[in-house]
Amino acid sequence: MMELKVNGRVHSVDAAPDTPLLYVLRDDLQLNAAKYGCGLGQCGACTVIVDGEAVFSCVIPILLLQGKEITTVEGLGSIDQPGPMQRAFIEEQAAQCGYCIPGMMMRAQALLQKNPLVSDEEIRRTLEQNLCRCGTHMRILRAVRRAVQLMQVATPART
Amino acid sequence: MTALLPNDTASAHISRRAVLQGAGALIVSFTISPAASSQDKGRAKAAGTAVKLAGSLTNTPYLDAWIRIDADGSVTAFTGKAELGQGIKTALLQITAEELEVPLDHLTLITADTALTANEGYTAGSHSMQDSGTALRNAAAQAREILIGVAASRMNVPAAQLKAASGVVIAPSGARLSYGELVSPTLLHVQAQPVSKLKDPASFRVMNRSQPRIDIPGKVTGGSVYVQDMRLPGMLHARVVRPPSYGAQLAAVDSAAVERMPGVMSIVRDGNFLAVVAEREYQAIKAMRSLAAGSKWQEQSTLPKQAELAATLSGLPSQEFRIFEKPESSPPDAAATALEATYTRPYVAHASIGPSCAVAQLRDETLTVWTHTQGVYPDRQAIAEMLSLPPDRVHCIHVQGSGCYGHNGADDAAGDAALIASKMPGRPIRVQWMREQEFAWEPFGPAMVAKARASLDSSGRIADWEYGVWSNTHSMRPGPAGALLAGQHMALALPPPAPKPLPQPEGGGDRNAIPLYALPHAKVVHHFIPSMPLRVSALRSLGGYMNVFSIESFMDELALAAETDPVAFRLKHLDDPRAREVVTVAADRFGWSGRQKGGSGRGCGFGFARYKNLAAYCAIAMQLAVEHETGRIRVERIAAAVDTGQAVNPDGIRNQIEGGILQSMSWTLYEAVSFDDTRILCVDWSTYPILRFGSVPNSLDVHIVERPGQPFLGCGEASQGPASAALANAVADATGKRLRDLPLTAARLKAAIGV
Ligand code: FES
Numbered sequence: 018m019m020e021l022k023v024n025g026r027v028h029s030v031d032a033a034p035d036t037p038l039l040y041v042l043r044d045d046l047q048l049n050a051a052k053y054g055c056g057l058g059q060c061g062a063c064t065v066i067v068d069g070e071a072v073f074s075c076v077i078p079i080l081l082l083q084g085k086e087i088t089t090v091e092g093l094g095s096i097d098q099p100g101p102m103q104r105a106f107i108e109e110q111a112a113q114c115g116y117c118i119p120g121m122m123m124r125a126q127a128l129l130q131k132n133p134l135v136s137d138e139e140i141r142r143t144l145e146q147n148l149c150r151c152g153t154h155m156r157i158l159r160a161v162r163r164a165v166q167l168m169q170v171a172t173p174a175r176t
Numbered sequence: 177m178t179a180l181l182p183n184d185t186a187s188a189h190i191s192r193r194a195v196l197q198g199a200g201a202l203i204v205s206f207t208i209s210p211a212a213s214s215q216d217k218g219r220a221k222a223a224g225t226a227v228k229l230a231g232s233l234t235n236t237p238y239l240d241a242w243i244r245i246d247a248d249g250s251v252t253a254f255t256g257k258a259e260l261g262q263g264i265k266t267a268l269l270q271i272t273a274e275e276l277e278v279p280l281d282h283l284t285l286i287t288a289d290t291a292l293t294a295n296e297g298y299t300a301g302s303h304s305m306q307d308s309g310t311a312l313r314n315a316a317a318q319a320r321e322i323l324i325g326v327a328a329s330r331m332n333v334p335a336a337q338l339k340a341a342s343g344v345v346i347a348p349s350g351a352r353l354s355y356g357e358l359v360s361p362t363l364l365h366v367q368a369q370p371v372s373k374l375k376d377p378a379s380f381r382v383m384n385r386s387q388p389r390i391d392i393p394g395k396v397t398g399g400s401v402y403v404q405d406m407r408l409p410g411m412l413h414a415r416v417v418r419p420p421s422y423g424a425q426l427a428a429v430d431s432a433a434v435e436r437m438p439g440v441m442s443i444v445r446d447g448n449f450l451a452v453v454a455e456r457e458y459q460a461i462k463a464m465r466s467l468a469a470g471s472k473w474q475e476q477s478t479l480p481k482q483a484e485l486a487a488t489l490s491g492l493p494s495q496e497f498r499i500f501e502k503p504e505s506s507p508p509d510a511a512a513t514a515l516e517a518t519y520t521r522p523y524v525a526h527a528s529i530g531p532s533c534a535v536a537q538l539r540d541e542t543l544t545v546w547t548h549t550q551g552v553y554p555d556r557q558a559i560a561e562m563l564s565l566p567p568d569r570v571h572c573i574h575v576q577g578s579g580c581y582g583h584n585g586a587d588d589a590a591g592d593a594a595l596i597a598s599k600m601p602g603r604p605i606r607v608q609w610m611r612e613q614e615f616a617w618e619p620f621g622p623a624m625v626a627k628a629r630a631s632l633d634s635s636g637r638i639a640d641w642e643y644g645v646w647s648n649t650h651s652m653r654p655g656p657a658g659a660l661l662a663g664q665h666m667a668l669a670l671p672p673p674a675p676k677p678l679p680q681p682e683g684g685g686d687r688n689a690i691p692l693y694a695l696p697h698a699k700v701v702h703h704f705i706p707s708m709p710l711r712v713s714a715l716r717s718l719g720g721y722m723n724v725f726s727i728e729s730f731m732d733e734l735a736l737a738a739e740t741d742p743v744a745f746r747l748k749h750l751d752d753p754r755a756r757e758v759v760t761v762a763a764d765r766f767g768w769s770g771r772q773k774g775g776s777g778r779g780c781g782f783g784f785a786r787y788k789n790l791a792a793y794c795a796i797a798m799q800l801a802v803e804h805e806t807g808r809i810r811v812e813r814i815a816a817a818v819d820t821g822q823a824v825n826p827d828g829i830r831n832q833i834e835g836g837i838l839q840s841m842s843w844t845l846y847e848a849v850s851f852d853d854t855r856i857l858c859v860d861w862s863t864y865p866i867l868r869f870g871s872v873p874n875s876l877d878v879h880i881v882e883r884p885g886q887p888f889l890g891c892g893e894a895s896q897g898p899a900s901a902a903l904a905n906a907v908a909d910a911t912g913k914r915l916r917d918l919p920l921t922a923a924r925l926k927a928a929i930g931v
């Protein structure tokens with residue numbers, strides 16, 4: 018049994034310690050957002066946040082995640098109460114098939130948490146690691162820019 | 177349905193029987209005529225009927241096959257088309273809501289399901305709006321009029337004085353009867369009429385208004401949306417061990433150690449089909465790897481030399497089809513300038529972000545398959561044949577997957593899951609392909625060669641035109657069981673079906689090979705190559721991408737020779753007013769006439785086509801910069817104009833056009849399947865690079881030319897061809913060098929500009 022803290026809740030997980038986080042999220046915790054795309058750390062479909070950093074959940078074994086804070090798209094809000102990043106993607110209609118989108122949102126979320134006043138150039142550079150095959154890039158960029166604004170409204174300036 | 181089934185397909189699990197028993201439901205069973213595929217066979221004629229019905233009503237004429245109204249007033253629309261990420265569900269709901277006069281959010285939509293919906297063949301070829309959208313629009317309008325008719329007799333008011341709005345029929349007196357009150361069980365079990373009372377576009381409240389897509393909120397909040405997300409009770413995870421190369425034979429397999437691995441439930445071997453089934457997904461993956469390591473295959477070297485691909489292809493035996501000939505008599509112009517050019521395209525992968533997946537379960541002698549196939553009925557036929565089951569014992573249900581862009585591994589994954597499930601009755605089996613399997617085994621978009629020759633008369637007009645295109649087939653889809661990898665690999669070794677060219681006017685390799693331009697003399701030949709060194713099938717826009725790339729590149733070469741502006745040169749040869757308008761609008765929105773002059777590393781290019789010469793019109797202007805030292809191309813801004821006939825969801829159209837342009841940029845700049853004499857070598861994202869954010873343009877504007885009341889023209893494949901040509905033409909404008917071999921890689925560009 019391993020303990021994993023996901024979206025603020027501690028779960029005991031009965032999976033082999035070498036199991037990559039992705040399979041535990043999807044199969045044990047029944048969280049759908051993180052997706053299998055390559056299992057190789059090359060596409061970003063599986064991106065989640067661990068202790069504030071965007072990571073590829075397909076290559077990180079749960080063994081290394083004891084005591085860490087793991088956040089997935091499910092932790093950003095729900096269909097009834099979408100968080101700012103999710104609202105931004107809905108408002109910009111930033112999805113076609115949508116398979117890559119949760120990974121995009123998590124990488125963008127990690128970026129904005131660290132730097133709420135991020136430039137367009139930094140957004141592009143950061144998302145460079147995530148692939149989208151449908152060509153939704155223009156909308157994804159717009160959605161992340163919108164999320165920057167929505168987050169500023171949601172969290173009044175910290176000093 | 178909790179976490180077990182994808183949210184927005186939950187309703188698809190209502191059985192037809194339950195539907196029939198539904199309180200006051202007015203749906204009854206409907207007859208479906210034999211399969212009509214949307215793009216591969218063209219529109220089938222209505223069997224035995226003389227009148228032509230609208231869209232897919234031709235094959236499925238009963239209104240209740242499309243629309244069901246319950247006594248409680250709830251309305252369900254049915255479509256045989258599938259959501260592939262193109263937003264079709266939202267558009268079809270908009271159409272139904274508009275013509276039926278019901279609020280959009282009162283509607284439910286059931287998509288492709290062999291137990292519930294019409295057989296509309298494949299969701300392909302940008303046909304869904306034309307086929308299903310048109311059928312639903314007419315069915316909804318006719319259902320509305322039937323309901324008004326019932327209200328008229330009940331209220332004793334002439335129908336002409338009644339009005340339908342928000343699911344209610346209203347009389348001038350203010351008397352109201354809701355659709356639920358008006359409905360009776362067989363009311364809509366009537367055949368559609370050839371003519372419908374369609375609404376005037378000026379009165380639209382839902383159509384031609386941008387409507388947020390109904391599938392997006394679930395997709396951005398971790399909803400259970402995809403077949404990959406399905407978790408059925410007792411479900412097991414399977415992984416297939418694919419052969420290392422085409423035609424490899426399984427010589428020996430050492431499975432003893434694998435059988436003892438944790439969680440392993442079964443090893444399935446059937447001829448060259450090898451798979452492992454485990455309780456947990458990662459256990460299945462580890463077992464698959466061990467099983468692969470313990471398998472010996474005899475491989476054959478059958479692949480051509482990649483470096484000589486174009487020569488190999490055009491040297492293969494081919495069948496010639498003269499698809500266009502215009503020999504109007506006029507003596508050749510003595511002053512003619514002749515030009516000739518050859519263009520090539522490599523094999524291109526669909527390369528979906530999510531590897532293919534399916535779930536199958538054999539229970540009570542029925543095999544249910546949840547699949548992201550583009551064609552549930554053809555898939556059912558293939559699976560039934562593969563397993564020697566009667567087709568009515570196979571139930572295929574479409575559930576969304578990662579974008580497919582044509583015939584990728586979706587059907588094969590369904591075949592894999594079906595074969596494994598047939599050997600493990602009772603348990604639902606989930607199969608997902610690994611990344612390297614998706615790359616190595618998907619059917620690629622065929623490599624192609626195009627040769628163009630033309631001459632210009634003394635006034636700078638095209639005097640004659642000759643064009644030939646060499647290509648494999650662009651559809652090896654199921655129907656036949658031999659189209660499935662599982663069918664080919666199992667001991668029965670079902671042979672792949674004989675390849676066929678897809679007929680004009682839509683065409684396959686020759687799609688868009690006939691220019692839309694007005695030419696006094698022209699000859700177009702399709703050289704169809706039956707033998708297929710690599711596994712190929714339909715990739716978004718089929719031959720249209722390559723033919724438009726070639727024709728539109730050649731138009732620029734001719735414009736240059738004629739010393740005419742490329743846009744003016746096109747307009748000089750275009751009669752079709754709708755074509756002229758998209759060209760003009762794209763040029764205006766881009767600021768073509770005031771554009772920066774080409775050369776010194778920056779340039780502008782233009783491309784135009786009407787997809788299949790019968791679907792949406794699209795024109796694209798593009799500006800890019802070339803980094804001299806690296807050969808890197810950076811697209812800066814793009815303006816597109818599109819005419820899709822009557823628009824339904826304008827933002828959905830923009831999303832499709834933007835996506836098509838960016839995908840085409842990726843194909844055009846980077847993509848080629850690599851292989852040696854035996855194996856496919858591109859098996860991941862480092863060996864098959866695609867477009868990344870760093871290469872995304874700064875701006876991309878899509879302008880929709882409105883055509884109220886015109887028939888729907890599908891737009892999902894309209895922009896790929898024009899975008900590729902605009903890119904190549906801009907590169908030529910920037911560097912003075914013409915690249916004719918796809919992809920336009922940095923290495924090729926550097927070689928051309930002599931760095
Ligand atoms: S699935 Fe993890 S990076 Fe591709």
Ligand code: FES
Pocket residue numbers: 112113114115116117118148149150151152153261529578579
């Ligand atoms: S939206 Fe389909 S892969 Fe990005």
